[in-house]
Amino acid sequence: MKGFQFLPDWPLDGGPLLWFAVLLLAASLAGELASRWLKLPRIIGYVAAGAVLGPPGAGLIGAPELQTLRIFLEIAVGLILFELGQRIDLGWLRRNPWLLGASLLESALAFVAIFGVLWLLDTSPLLAAAAAAVGVATSPAVVTTVAKELGAQGQVTERLLLLTALNTVYAFLAVTMLFATLHLEYRGSWAAMLLHPLYVVGGSLLIAFIAAAAMLWLLQPLRKSEETQFILVAAMVVLAVMLAAEAKLSVAVTLLGFGVFTRLLDRHRRFVSLSFGRGGLLFVVMLFALTGASLDLKLLLAPATLFTAIAVIAARFAGKSIGVFALALPSALALRKASLLSIGLLPMSGLAIVSVQDTSALYPEFGARLAAVVLTVVAILEILGPLAAHFALRRAGEAQEL
Amino acid sequence: MGGDSIEFKQSSALTLGVELELQIVNTRNCDLTRGASELVALLGKRTHPGEVKPEITDSMVEVSTSVHERVGPMLEELCVVRDAVVEQADRLNLAIAGGGAHPFQRWSERRIYEGPRFKHLSELYGYLAKQFTVFGQHVHVGCASGDDALYLLHGLSRYVPHFIAFSASSPYYQGVDTAFDSSRLNSISAFPLSGRAPFILRWSDFVAYFDKMRTFGVVESMKDFYWDIRPKPEYGTVEVRVFDTPLSVEIAVALAAYTQMLCRYLIEERPFELSEDLYLVYGTNRFQASRFGLGGNLIDPVKHRQVELRDDILATLATLAPHAAALESEASRRLLEDRAREKVNDAGWMRGAYQRSRSLEDLVWQQTGLWRAGSSGR
Numbered sequence: 001m002k003g004f005q006f007l008p009d010w011p012l013d014g015g016p017l018l019w020f021a022v023l024l025l026a027a028s029l030a031g032e033l034a035s036r037w038l039k040l041p042r043i044i045g046y047v048a049a050g051a052v053l054g055p056p057g058a059g060l061i062g063a064p065e066l067q068t069l070r071i072f073l074e075i076a077v078g079l080i081l082f083e084l085g086q087r088i089d090l091g092w093l094r095r096n097p098w099l100l101g102a103s104l105l106e107s108a109l110a111f112v113a114i115f116g117v118l119w120l121l122d123t124s125p126l127l128a129a130a131a132a133a134v135g136v137a138t139s140p141a142v143v144t145t146v147a148k149e150l151g152a153q154g155q156v157t158e159r160l161l162l163l164t165a166l167n168t169v170y171a172f173l174a175v176t177m178l179f180a181t182l183h184l185e186y187r188g189s190w191a192a193m194l195l196h197p198l199y200v201v202g203g204s205l206l207i208a209f210i211a212a213a214a215m216l217w218l219l220q221p222l223r224k225s226e227e228t229q230f231i232l233v234a235a236m237v238v239l240a241v242m243l244a245a246e247a248k249l250s251v252a253v254t255l256l257g258f259g260v261f262t263r264l265l266d267r268h269r270r271f272v273s274l275s276f277g278r279g280g281l282l283f284v285v286m287l288f289a290l291t292g293a294s295l296d297l298k299l300l301l302a303p304a305t306l307f308t309a310i311a312v313i314a315a316r317f318a319g320k321s322i323g324v325f326a327l328a329l330p331s332a333l334a335l336r337k338a339s340l341l342s343i344g345l346l347p348m349s350g351l352a353i354v355s356v357q358d359t360s361a362l363y364p365e366f367g368a369r370l371a372a373v374v375l376t377v378v379a380i381l382e383i384l385g386p387l388a389a390h391f392a393l394r395r396a397g398e399a400q401e402l
Numbered sequence: 403m404g405g406d407s408i409e410f411k412q413s414s415a416l417t418l419g420v421e422l423e424l425q426i427v428n429t430r431n432c433d434l435t436r437g438a439s440e441l442v443a444l445l446g447k448r449t450h451p452g453e454v455k456p457e458i459t460d461s462m463v464e465v466s467t468s469v470h471e472r473v474g475p476m477l478e479e480l481c482v483v484r485d486a487v488v489e490q491a492d493r494l495n496l497a498i499a500g501g502g503a504h505p506f507q508r509w510s511e512r513r514i515y516e517g518p519r520f521k522h523l524s525e526l527y528g529y530l531a532k533q534f535t536v537f538g539q540h541v542h543v544g545c546a547s548g549d550d551a552l553y554l555l556h557g558l559s560r561y562v563p564h565f566i567a568f569s570a571s572s573p574y575y576q577g578v579d580t581a582f583d584s585s586r587l588n589s590i591s592a593f594p595l596s597g598r599a600p601f602i603l604r605w606s607d608f609v610a611y612f613d614k615m616r617t618f619g620v621v622e623s624m625k626d627f628y629w630d631i632r633p634k635p636e637y638g639t640v641e642v643r644v645f646d647t648p649l650s651v652e653i654a655v656a657l658a659a660y661t662q663m664l665c666r667y668l669i670e671e672r673p674f675e676l677s678e679d680l681y682l683v684y685g686t687n688r689f690q691a692s693r694f695g696l697g698g699n700l701i702d703p704v705k706h707r708q709v710e711l712r713d714d715i716l717a718t719l720a721t722l723a724p725h726a727a728a729l730e731s732e733a734s735r736r737l738l739e740d741r742a743r744e745k746v747n748d749a750g751w752m753r754g755a756y757q758r759s760r761s762l763e764d765l766v767w768q769q770t771g772l773w774r775a776g777s778s779g780r
Contacts, residue, residue, distance in 0.1 A: 269763040398436065
């Protein structure tokens, strides 16, 4: 075959690009299948495709490939958090203070409930507290994606988005404080314990503010159309994600803050209220496919862990429901809608995986023990959560008729 | 209702009632949003004088006043109702705006309010039912008899261009400047039973007409007529429906006062002979007013000449001075006189606001501010 070097080697080695394409294709087909034939949220299809192709299933896509694709995950998370941040209206909390009460209460009760269950099951208090802190957060990705897929609007939808944004922030604050406590336990430095949370929150908000101000300034000369704005926003979001990560700040707080500040500073509504349409969807599909691929389904086979996980999920649901119900009427929400809102809050943040990974990196021993329980909960809720949110918004009558 | 006969329930002459259809928008990008059912449920739990009820889409809420003899107390009541609606909307993170049409909503995204009558309308009219997401003010004037109601109906038709030009507040529709001051009227014109009532002057004849229409199966009740002005036998009123919902309650009340003055003028002075000829120019005049607002022309069907609409309005307002005095609505008459003289209507204000900000979202936000203005809540 000398003289035919222009022909490629066989078999082709596509590398990460190949897996990107395969995963995207499989996920979007599975999503369509879930939606059209099973009347389920598309997310279920995305996650299933990832699980089937990834290590939990056929293993076509292994850990190294997942690592190279992780960048899409980070961009997706950034876009989603930014969008959520600029969608919620903090002024609402001022006009309806009971809503802030409901938010604090549902988060606090979920924390206490999870902590209680784990503590009863003889988990060390610190471990229990860390898992409980992670469990406070509802998944922004699931909630925003389901709401968008359904074109949902109404009180349950708006409150679900607001409570999700808030409990995500609480969860990160709690996790950061617990990390600080760990600093003390492992290294014995009071200064680190005090300064770490301050640094994370202050630094994240500072970056958020600068990013928002810079973006609005850059938007001025641009034509007010969604396409042009999307590109600028995407670039700024990636930049903010990078800065937050490099500076060891909270990506969640930074990006939510970026969204919130963008809205607050945009006094003349120069900014088309962005809902990332087609462009954003690409990242969202990848996010869920990669989440599916990162699930550790073998954990479900360990009865002890599984039992703990189910107890945690039940306790979390009970805590959130009681919080929402207790202040439903003063915050002007009918009880029927309050029950749907409680169900909608079920999805747990895939960010839990990230924080578990981060914890593992910082404190290997601690992280490993935390991981089993949290990851089992995540694996269950990754399927149950989207179904719950989908059910809640449709039952509330807030989905767009198709 | 939808009843068997349309007996005219007499009411005391020249009493007034107003209904306003209002837009419910979100606070994020000021698009129309769902929320009428929750808002109405919240308001139902509180005591307030007027009435608030849902309308055909879940993005619309209707407030109405009780029956008044004078516009002063009506304005007070309407302010109380407005404040109550704004206060409850705040709790739900909703904002309320006047205006005859939402400037940029997409009609395909609208939802029809749950309820048998609304479901029926949606099935019957298809996309028209959703395009009908337009917002009007209805003014009821009490009549001593059905004959009086029909007399006023046809007499007032002479002034329909005035009503349109003063109230016009729908220059933007589906995201574009329509060049009309009131694009809302064009949406209504798509319905088969819109436009003007047939020229019938005696109530007994009108009953015969209505029965015939019902036997044909064209209508089931008076509600199926979307005329610019129609009799409302169960209230004993004549109902003027051509108004776009103004951006503020003050203008809404001034328009009600204008209608009341005109009715008093027509009933007491019988200034011109009613005839079918009044309607020869009706469509043209209506177009001029909805297209050009206060800058339009008017063909006077009585004096057979073309005048500027604004001059016709100013002349009419001058004639009405004694009636305004008798009805204690001189303030409203002055307000309208100023607006006519300065050629200011809500459509003009909206175009100005858009020119400054170049953002329809911002325009709606300013409309919600105008509606809220004077209300204590926030």
